[in-house]
Amino acid sequence: xxxxxxxxxxxxxxxxxxxxxxxxxxxxxxxxxxxxxxxxxxxxxxxxxxxxxxxxxxxxxxxxxxxxxxxxxxxxxxxxxxxxxxxxxxxxxxxxxxxxxxxxxxxxxxxxxxxxxxxxxxxxxxxxxxxxxxxxxxxxxxxxxxxxxxxxxxxxxxxxxxxxxxxxxxxxxxxxxxxxxxxxxxxxxxxxxxxxxxxxxxxxxxxxxxxxxxxxxxxxxxxxxxxxxxxxxxxxxxxxxxxxxx
Amino acid sequence: xxxxxxxxxxxxxxxxxxxxxxxxxxxxxxxxxxxxxxxxxxxxxxxxxxxxxxxxxxxxxxxxxxxxxxxxxxxxxxxxxxxxxxxxxxxxxxxxxxxxxxxxxxxxxxxxxxxxxxxxxxxxxxxxxxxxxxxxxxxxxxxxxxxxxxxxxxxxxxxxxxxxxxxxxxxxxxxxxxxxxxxxxxxxxxxxxxxxxxxxxxxxxxxxxxxxxxxxxxxxxxxxxxxxxxxxxxxxxxxxxxxxxxxxxxxxxxxxxxxxxxxxxxxxxxxxxxxxxxxxxxxxxxxxxxxxxxxxxxxxxxxxxxxxxxxxxxxxxxxxxxxxxxxxxxxxxxxxxxxxxxxxxxxxxxxxxxxxxxxxxxxxxxxxxxxxxxxxxxxxxxxxxxxxxxxxxxxxxxxxxxxxxxxxxxxxxxxxxxxxxxxxxxxxxxxxxxxxxxxxxxxxxxxxxxxx
Numbered sequence: 001x002x003x004x005x006x007x008x009x010x011x012x013x014x015x016x017x018x019x020x021x022x023x024x025x026x027x028x029x030x031x032x033x034x035x036x037x038x039x040x041x042x043x044x045x046x047x048x049x050x051x052x053x054x055x056x057x058x059x060x061x062x063x064x065x066x067x068x069x070x071x072x073x074x075x076x077x078x079x080x081x082x083x084x085x086x087x088x089x090x091x092x093x094x095x096x097x098x099x100x101x102x103x104x105x106x107x108x109x110x111x112x113x114x115x116x117x118x119x120x121x122x123x124x125x126x127x128x129x130x131x132x133x134x135x136x137x138x139x140x141x142x143x144x145x146x147x148x149x150x151x152x153x154x155x156x157x158x159x160x161x162x163x164x165x166x167x168x169x170x171x172x173x174x175x176x177x178x179x180x181x182x183x184x185x186x187x188x189x190x191x192x193x194x195x196x197x198x199x200x201x202x203x204x205x206x207x208x209x210x211x212x213x214x215x216x217x218x219x220x221x222x223x224x225x226x227x228x229x230x231x232x233x234x235x236x237x238x239x240x241x242x243x244x245x246x
Numbered sequence: 247x248x249x250x251x252x253x254x255x256x257x258x259x260x261x262x263x264x265x266x267x268x269x270x271x272x273x274x275x276x277x278x279x280x281x282x283x284x285x286x287x288x289x290x291x292x293x294x295x296x297x298x299x300x301x302x303x304x305x306x307x308x309x310x311x312x313x314x315x316x317x318x319x320x321x322x323x324x325x326x327x328x329x330x331x332x333x334x335x336x337x338x339x340x341x342x343x344x345x346x347x348x349x350x351x352x353x354x355x356x357x358x359x360x361x362x363x364x365x366x367x368x369x370x371x372x373x374x375x376x377x378x379x380x381x382x383x384x385x386x387x388x389x390x391x392x393x394x395x396x397x398x399x400x401x402x403x404x405x406x407x408x409x410x411x412x413x414x415x416x417x418x419x420x421x422x423x424x425x426x427x428x429x430x431x432x433x434x435x436x437x438x439x440x441x442x443x444x445x446x447x448x449x450x451x452x453x454x455x456x457x458x459x460x461x462x463x464x465x466x467x468x469x470x471x472x473x474x475x476x477x478x479x480x481x482x483x484x485x486x487x488x489x490x491x492x493x494x495x496x497x498x499x500x501x502x503x504x505x506x507x508x509x510x511x512x513x514x515x516x517x518x519x520x521x522x523x524x525x526x527x528x529x530x531x532x533x534x535x536x537x538x539x540x541x542x543x544x545x546x547x548x549x550x551x552x553x554x555x556x557x558x559x560x561x562x563x564x565x566x567x568x569x570x571x572x573x574x575x576x577x578x579x580x581x582x583x584x585x586x587x588x589x590x591x592x593x594x595x596x597x598x599x600x601x602x603x604x605x606x607x608x609x610x611x612x613x614x615x616x617x618x619x620x621x622x623x624x625x626x627x628x629x630x631x632x633x634x635x636x637x638x639x640x641x642x643x644x645x646x647x648x649x650x651x652x653x654x655x656x657x658x659x660x661x662x663x664x665x666x667x668x669x670x671x672x673x674x675x676x677x678x679x680x681x682x683x684x685x686x687x688x689x690x691x692x693x694x695x696x697x698x
Contacts, residue, residue, distance in 0.1 A: 041578065042574055042578065045568075045574045045577045045578050046568075046577065050578065050581070051578070051581030051582075054578050054581050054582045055581065055582055055583055058582075059582040059583070059584060059586070059587075060575065060578040060579055060581075060582055060586065061586060061587040061588070063578075112671075112674065114678070115671075115674040115675055115677065115678040116674065116678075117678070117681070152571075155625075155632070155635060156625055156627045156628055156629070156632060159628070159629055159631040159632040159634070159635060160629050160631070162631070163631055163634055164631045164632055164633060164634020164635035164636070165634055165635070165637075165647055165649045165650060166635075166649065167635035168570075168635060168636075168637055168642070168647065168650045169647075169649040169650045169653045171571065172642075172650050172653045172654050172657070173653050173657070176653075176654070176657035176661065177657075179657075179661060180657070180660070180661050180664060180665075183661065183664075183665045184664065184665070184668065187665060187668050187669055187672060188668045188672065191672050196675070196676075196679075197676070197679050197680075197683070198679065
């Protein structure tokens, strides 16, 4: 049914991310990459590629400066984003689409069953549980990186208020949290945005901000239902068929 | 136990020593144009036939010495004894024969000595001396038994080094003072010890020499001249050789844990000056490269489990330093091109340079009492908690640094947990996708059984 529809008609698109959201995403992306490029050589300092990276970036001092500047940028961005979102939600101007609900937990279980072929595809809202998990993981991870990063940036001031052992502990946490973030992004986000068969070679939603109606209906049926409450066709418990999105 | 080390990792290829032997004056034909180096540097010996004529002619001293004194003492006695035997037999012809032999013996004896050190020692075994223009008196006496015992004793002729003096009378030289003389003759060593000379040319002392600093040490200043011995400048004695010019460093070193063990207990497994500074390729320790190499230098011994076991010192000291902020900085500063903009603490900044003390010594810079003061050298604002940020070379453990240990443990469990979970989820997703596609190709619907 879905197949015939998509092959007959040109896919219709609908705006999913505003320009502001896309700029935020790519700003976050560039800060994240800068921090990784300037931070990982410091973690794996004994390797040859770390030495190459230091040489390429014109020395350790510049690399550290860049890391700290990107860290400041990251922190300012996170603080701004949190402030904007919280105030916006309180004023009712920003939709609380990223807030986790018990429904998300049900979605997780159902999704696992669906993947095993034991249940119907769960109905996702605007952001599914995977995106929510990634968002909150990065937010909490980012906050942890900010706090530990500041402790490492100002060790003398930190030692005025906290026992000295907090500094090596912060260094350990900073280093491992970065690894965790890198692995989550590499395995999870890149899979969902690039390597997933239904979106390969690239999910362009974050570039032009649009999503096709077919895709929206299939991946985020609740959002589709919210946007088109009058339309009834195919929105109910449609068993998903990833090949239909082609 | 004896450990052979190459401090700083510099190794001179073995070929270079072979090369130096290949034109050793004893081993090869003299003045072979195929050999490296200027020919006048190489050892020349007077051709024996020429010497036969030169020797009696060139010096009256030798004529007197050999024709009269030596035959009288050494030859005349046995010959006279034999002669007396014949004398009593009344054979007058023998008297003439004996006198002829006695006269001939002089040149033969001289000829036998030319080309051997005896020729020179005939004079120089005596307490000769010479006054230089600046008033210093230079002894010209050679103690032959000491020279024979030296490493060159049975190998080198006097003329191998004293290339400008081939016979008697000696050519005139114009040394202003003793240093002039030493500097002139130090060139002789480089003829054979090419490898060592090349090493020396990399060092800070050579740079001093190039800057016309006459105080710069030459071969003979450390090794001696006529009494060089194989074990003369071993680990035990190196500090004394350096102390001639670096007395302040020596007094610091003497008090240190390394110096005390070497100088008082004759323990040669501890570093002497040359272990860290090397013997010939002595690098300027004020250079950044030297500074950044210090952790590696200390690690040469302190990461050696076999050696550290003797003293009950943990080999973690190196890895814990390297994994700390200072160690990472030093490792990466070493990798970059150009000098770092700021200094980072290396081993010697906390433990001391030549005055390194045992960490059990209450005077040590790194005992708890003194540690804050040591930190403040670089971190002036440090407060009482600050030294706690340094885990004293202990790897994090529940006793030593529980917070760091548990943070680490948490991530050791958390990262594989999260990433493993994500990968499983991802795998399921991919599996479902592939299964659906496969089924679609065959015209079936995988999820069809649930369709209402």
